[in-house]
Amino acid sequence: MSTTVSPLAPKSVPELKPVPGVTFTTVAAGIRYKGRTDVLAMAFEPGTTVAGVTTRSLCPSAPVEWCRELLKKGKAGALVVNSGNANAFTGMKGREATSLTADLAAQAFGCKPTEVFLASTGVIGEPLDANKFEAALTEAAGQLVDWPWLDAARAIMTTDTFPKLATATVLLGDVPVTINGIAKGAGMIAPDMATMLSFVFTDAPIAADVLQKLLSKGVKTTFNAVTIDGDTSTSDTLLLFATGTAKERGAKTVKNIDDPALKAFKRALTELLADLAEQVARDGEGARKLVRITVTGAVSNKSARRIAMSIANSPLVKTAVAGEDANWGRVVMAVGKAGEPADRDLLSISFGDIRVAHEGARDPDYDETAVSDYMKNDVIDLTVDLGLGRGTDRVLTCDLTKEYVAINGDYRS
Amino acid sequence: MSTTVSPLAPKSVPELKPVPGVTFTTVAAGIRYKGRTDVLAMAFEPGTTVAGVTTRSLCPSAPVEWCRELLKKGKAGALVVNSGNANAFTGMKGREATSLTADLAAQAFGCKPTEVFLASTGVIGEPLDANKFEAALTEAAGQLVDWPWLDAARAIMTTDTFPKLATATVLLGDVPVTINGIAKGAGMIAPDMATMLSFVFTDAPIAADVLQKLLSKGVKTTFNAVTIDGDTSTSDTLLLFATGTAKERGAKTVKNIDDPALKAFKRALTELLADLAEQVARDGEGARKLVRITVTGAVSNKSARRIAMSIANSPLVKTAVAGEDANWGRVVMAVGKAGEPADRDLLSISFGDIRVAHEGARDPDYDETAVSDYMKNDVIDLTVDLGLGRGTDRVLTCDLTKEYVAINGDYRS
Numbered sequence: 001m002s003t004t005v006s007p008l009a010p011k012s013v014p015e016l017k018p019v020p021g022v023t024f025t026t027v028a029a030g031i032r033y034k035g036r037t038d039v040l041a042m043a044f045e046p047g048t049t050v051a052g053v054t055t056r057s058l059c060p061s062a063p064v065e066w067c068r069e070l071l072k073k074g075k076a077g078a079l080v081v082n083s084g085n086a087n088a089f090t091g092m093k094g095r096e097a098t099s100l101t102a103d104l105a106a107q108a109f110g111c112k113p114t115e116v117f118l119a120s121t122g123v124i125g126e127p128l129d130a131n132k133f134e135a136a137l138t139e140a141a142g143q144l145v146d147w148p149w150l151d152a153a154r155a156i157m158t159t160d161t162f163p164k165l166a167t168a169t170v171l172l173g174d175v176p177v178t179i180n181g182i183a184k185g186a187g188m189i190a191p192d193m194a195t196m197l198s199f200v201f202t203d204a205p206i207a208a209d210v211l212q213k214l215l216s217k218g219v220k221t222t223f224n225a226v227t228i229d230g231d232t233s234t235s236d237t238l239l240l241f242a243t244g245t246a247k248e249r250g251a252k253t254v255k256n257i258d259d260p261a262l263k264a265f266k267r268a269l270t271e272l273l274a275d276l277a278e279q280v281a282r283d284g285e286g287a288r289k290l291v292r293i294t295v296t297g298a299v300s301n302k303s304a305r306r307i308a309m310s311i312a313n314s315p316l317v318k319t320a321v322a323g324e325d326a327n328w329g330r331v332v333m334a335v336g337k338a339g340e341p342a343d344r345d346l347l348s349i350s351f352g353d354i355r356v357a358h359e360g361a362r363d364p365d366y367d368e369t370a371v372s373d374y375m376k377n378d379v380i381d382l383t384v385d386l387g388l389g390r391g392t393d394r395v396l397t398c399d400l401t402k403e404y405v406a407i408n409g410d411y412r413s
Numbered sequence: 414m415s416t417t418v419s420p421l422a423p424k425s426v427p428e429l430k431p432v433p434g435v436t437f438t439t440v441a442a443g444i445r446y447k448g449r450t451d452v453l454a455m456a457f458e459p460g461t462t463v464a465g466v467t468t469r470s471l472c473p474s475a476p477v478e479w480c481r482e483l484l485k486k487g488k489a490g491a492l493v494v495n496s497g498n499a500n501a502f503t504g505m506k507g508r509e510a511t512s513l514t515a516d517l518a519a520q521a522f523g524c525k526p527t528e529v530f531l532a533s534t535g536v537i538g539e540p541l542d543a544n545k546f547e548a549a550l551t552e553a554a555g556q557l558v559d560w561p562w563l564d565a566a567r568a569i570m571t572t573d574t575f576p577k578l579a580t581a582t583v584l585l586g587d588v589p590v591t592i593n594g595i596a597k598g599a600g601m602i603a604p605d606m607a608t609m610l611s612f613v614f615t616d617a618p619i620a621a622d623v624l625q626k627l628l629s630k631g632v633k634t635t636f637n638a639v640t641i642d643g644d645t646s647t648s649d650t651l652l653l654f655a656t657g658t659a660k661e662r663g664a665k666t667v668k669n670i671d672d673p674a675l676k677a678f679k680r681a682l683t684e685l686l687a688d689l690a691e692q693v694a695r696d697g698e699g700a701r702k703l704v705r706i707t708v709t710g711a712v713s714n715k716s717a718r719r720i721a722m723s724i725a726n727s728p729l730v731k732t733a734v735a736g737e738d739a740n741w742g743r744v745v746m747a748v749g750k751a752g753e754p755a756d757r758d759l760l761s762i763s764f765g766d767i768r769v770a771h772e773g774a775r776d777p778d779y780d781e782t783a784v785s786d787y788m789k790n791d792v793i794d795l796t797v798d799l800g801l802g803r804g805t806d807r808v809l810t811c812d813l814t815k816e817y818v819a820i821n822g823d824y825r826s
Contacts, residue, residue, distance in 0.1 A: 058755045058757075059746070059755060059757040060749070089742065089745050089757060089760075089775075090774055091773045124745070125741065125742055125775045231727050233746060234745065234749055315644060316821055332472050336468075336472030337471075337644065344473075345504060357502065361502060361504035361506070361538065400822070402815040402822075405732050405818055408733065408736070
């Protein structure tokens with residue numbers, strides 16, 4: 001496991017103010033390890049609405065199935081996040097554990113079990129003993145605070161090398177509201193898989209169905225446009241909670257996605273999701289370079305996304321970036337294998353502002369020295385123009401280094 | 414670049430006898446490097462038929478497009494394979510180079526330009542100066558031999574760590590015929606992409622359309638069931654030539670795929686393709702373990718293939734195998750992300766004969782020590798049963814090691 005902070009970490013950690021209606025604490029339940037906090041518990045003001053998106057995996061964890069069911073009602077009273085055990089691939093026992101955890105949290109925080117959201121990361125295939133939550137959640141209920149958020153962000157880290165936080169203050173109509181978000185990235189808990197979790201909170205009063213529309217739209221260009229290694233976790237969960245406490249300061253409840261009062265909020269939420277998603281890419285396992293891949297001129301935006309993902313998930317493109325090699329031949333390869341419309345003789349490829357290939361051949365003006373210098377940067381912009389249509393997309397990834405292999409393969413060496 | 418032979422190399426190299434109607438030689442054309450042979454030239458008996466399959470890349474190299482065009486007629490007079498330059502992403506100049514090479518080979522070997530098959534590996538995006546072939550091919554025509562085949566196999570190696578050959582003698586009806594095959598695997602020529610080439614030869618008289626059916630069927634379970642890193646080359650080419658010279662020994666020309674005389678030949682050809690394909694997997698870049706992934710109980714064979722490929726291309730599964738870690742949690746993840754029908758609670762997973770997971774949870778009889786010992790083997794059999802239907806498939810891959818990253822990313826370090 002890496003103990004040094006990613007060289008791509010943001011230079012400073014933002015300061016997050018309280019979100020009225022949200023309190024939290026961290027406690028030790030002894031799920032897997034002794035003597036460390038392993039549970040983040042959060043309690044929400046009655047009336048809090050919630051939206052969420054979860055992994056597309058067809059073999060999801062028990063907490064993911066639990067959240068999917070609860071999201072149908074859109075009401076939240078509490079959130080319990082544990083590390084040390086993912087409660088994935090645990091069969092009927094896994095379902096029993098989620099149900100028991102929700103009962104215990106409901107008792108501790110005074111809400112309904114069907115309003116308790118759950119997320120777990122850690123070892124998979126091991127039954128999770130939810131009885132361990134009883135004392136821990138009772139303790140948690142007695143020590144809830146609304147600050148500092150850095151503690152909450154740190155509590156959900158596993159092998160992340162830095163805590164991931166983002167915040168925005170924005171007008172909802174004419175009332176200022178806060179949006180706070182935290183995330184954990186693609187880290188490992190031996191011997192398990194990468195998991196992405198993110199939780200976003202606001203005091204804005206927004207109906208659950210509107211919140212879901214906002215979130216579903218927001219993830220398309222942010223979290224769903226990030227790939228570290230193309231491996232989709234069984235546990236990926238992103239939840240957005242709205243306590244509605246800004247009503248006390250005059251905010252009107254938003255019940256329609258087209259409400260003009262939402263305009264600034266929409267933009268701020270998408271920016272915040274993009275910020276957190278970029279932090280996840282910056283902390284990809286073994287990452288030394290952040291790679292922003294932009295595809296233009298595709299036959300559709302969907303086609304552009306598939307081509308961008310084909311490039312972003314190509315081991316040969318990612319190792320070339322790690323080697324500071326502007327290997328556009330591998331980019332051509334990744335375009336060609338994507339299975340989407342592409343005409344070799346119309347392709348243009350640029351690294352930063354330097355066009356290396358144009359109309360299906362090496363750009364005659366391409367300066368090898370300039371592009372070599374460019375590849376030494378921490379952030380690499382790779383642009384591919386297909387010259388076919390108006391479809392465009394952007395995805396984020398990182399390079400593939402020996403450290404990635406070490407982190408994921410060195411258990412027994 | 415690795416200079417040591419893969420630990421997975423076959424223990425011995427088979428001895429290949431001549432295939433009547435096939436002669437060859439290697440020469441130095443100075444395409445990229447001086448003082449080394451870089452061209453394999455082969456000449457075929459008049460009347461030789463040919464079948465082929467090429468990369469599915471939508472951005473193929475110029476020689477691939479050339480071969481695709483010629484395969485429509487199914488007649489072969491010569492084959493020219495060069496290393497040092499892939500003639501890929503070279504635009505109009507690339508097409509001119511293939512055309513000139515075919516003209517020069519036709520003059521040298523006395524056949525039509527439209528019967529000259531071409532394959533190139535090496536740097537991409539650099540124009541290939543085909544004039545360099547003139548003296549080389551004239552020289553080649555004067556020194557054609559029918560043996561030893563090891564020279565031909567060595568001539569097409571790039572960063573392969575061992576030459577890849579396979580042979581079979583089989584009855585066509587009641588006449589013995591020979592099948593010889595050579596291949597180059599997923600190696601790199603800095604700064605370019607992996608390329609797979611294979612050429613197979615027989616003296617059996619088989620009509621081109623029958624040959625194509627045999628080959629198209631044969632690759633499904635062999636070459637198309639191998640993946641090193643999921644990156645499809647722009648240059649992948651597999652050609653099967655049949656000189657028909659066995660007619661002189663009484664063999665009748667096969668004009669129908671259902672001809673009973675083909676029975677043994679079909680089986681031998683598929684076995685030979687499987688042998689070469691496995692050699693390619695055994696020489697995957699940085700490979701230390703060969704992984705055979707079998708999926709059973711899928712809703713269809715096609716679904717089983719997709720799930721097997723999702724597992725075989727998962728960086729987390731491949732790094733776990735490199736680390737000798739029977740990490741079935743990552744296998745569940747790869748099944749879940751494949752997008753094919755799967756029910757977590759019906760899954761069973763085995764490493765070798767050891768079942769580690771059953772009916773959606775850890776197998777209660779699973780012995781950690783036994784599975785740890787098993788993971789130390791050079792060849793790992795991973796079996797996933799979905800419990801849904803009768804679809805089944807098998808694919809080959811190798812592990813993902815730090816050496817893979819070093820080979821593909823260390824150019825500038």
